[in-house]
Amino acid sequence: MKIINATLRKTSGLHTVSWEGERISDIRVQAGRVSAEPGDIDAQSQLLIAPLVEPHIHLDATLTAGEPEWNMSGTLFEGIERWAQRKETITHEDTKLRAHTTIRMLAEHGIQHVRTHVDITDPTLGALKSMIEVREEARGLIDLQIVAFPQEGIESYAGGRELMERAVELGVDVVGGIPHFENTREQGVSSILFLMDLAERSGCLVDVHCDETDDPNSRFLEVLAEQARVRGMGSRVTASHTTAMGSYDNAYCFKLFRLLKLSGINFISCPTESIHLQGRFDSYPKRRGVTRVAELDRAGMNVCFGQDSIKDPWYPLGNGNILRVLDAGLHICHMMGFEDLARSLDLVTDNSARALNLGDRYGIAVGRPANLVLLDADSDYEAVRRQAKARVSIRGGKVLMTRVPERVEFMGL
Ligand code: 17E
Ligand code: FE2
DSSP: OEEEEEEETTOOSEEEEEEETTEEEEEEEOSSOOOOOTTOEEOTTOEEESOEEEEEEOTTTTTOTTSSOOOSSOOHHHHHHHHHHHHTTOOHHHHHHHHHHHHHHHHHTTEEEEEEEEEOOSTTOHHHHHHHHHHHHTTTTOEEEEEEEOTTOSSSSTTHHHHHHHHHHHTOSEEOOOGGGSSSHHHHHHHHHHHHHHHHHHTOEEEEEEOOSSOTTOOHHHHHHHHHHHHTOGGGEEEEEOGGGGTSOHHHHHHHHHHHHHHTOEEEEOHHHHHHHSSTTOOSSOOOOOOOHHHHHHTTOEEEEOOBOSSBTTBSOOOSOHHHHHHHHHHHTTOOSHHHHHTGGGGGTHHHHHHTTOGGGSSSSTTSBOOEEEESSSSHHHHHHTTOOEEEEEETTEEEEEOOOOOOOOTTO
16 A cells, blocks of 8 residues: 655655555655555645654543542642542453543544553552553554553552562563652652662663652652663663753753763653643742753753643643644743744654654654554644644554544635
8 A cells, every 4th residue: 555645754755655564665755746546545745754652641540530539739749649549449441441542532643652651559450450451452553551650659658669570570561660759868769779670670661750840859860860871771761751850950950961961861741731730839930840841852862742641630631632732842841943843743753752662663664564644734833833633544554543624614705
């Protein structure tokens, strides 16, 4: 099969992209517009991209906002309390149904790669067992990476270390952490040493909720980055949130950036989540509570955007559309210059794929999986400005989803 008259990112001219079976077999620049043969998909000059990526979401908690109570303060801490209440009532079927419903929302928006954190601070590991089944059942729609996420701490939660180890045995892809939530600074540091050992031993990737607070004294990122550096694991390690970096002074950040760069770790920012949860202890001036996305990017580091939540105890909105988060993130992070807009999809495609270590399982190149998304726009700029939807989503060479563009008619004109 093939798609004709496609615009590809960062190249000029129209292209034909062909595949045989599950893999891309040919990519060819056209001399001009060509006409369709039977079975061809005509892109009509629109943008053909590798699938959108959701690098950070909590599928075990989605669609539970208000159950049993709403988060009234809007803080991370009340979110964790509200979730602890809801966690007592989760069942195998409840978790699976909500995860599958959410995955469908993501797939509808052209997402085919997802990394989910799953709370393992539960002696039964119930949510994790459900998610391991979901990972298989959802393969037709997405590739799912599961993070063992200790929501209530590794050192501060009874049996936390053992639960992390059991989660790895059950078969997670990624080891997580939450050092800023541990009871003491020392526990935060030792939790990082523990999780890095566990990852190194098991071969798992690492993705730590790191310094998700406005407290400028929350400095676990330097510990994580140094551990990644000395172990040579940088490209396999991600620091999520790092919102405290929005409150670090420039003198400290200058020194920190040197280490971050040496470490080679990845960064994930969840700008809609952070603009909502952070700044909650400020009056005015009120901090944005978001990490230094533009500065990390300018310094040549790998940074991307995630949704984090959809209608859960931490964040009441969201609908699976990562371009909505991209739009908000570009605003919040002061990244609305033309050059940023013209490559803005990097933040929700290639950079995210790199953070997830997708390697040659991702991207439009001969030999790679025929996972392709045709967007209803002809450039990154227009895609984000118009909140373009996925017109066609192809997975493993098969059409997974099509969307009929909406039609608006003005009466009597
Ligand atoms: N848990 C957490 O610690 N932080 C978050 N942003 C969410 C869950 C959504
Ligand atoms: Fe998160």
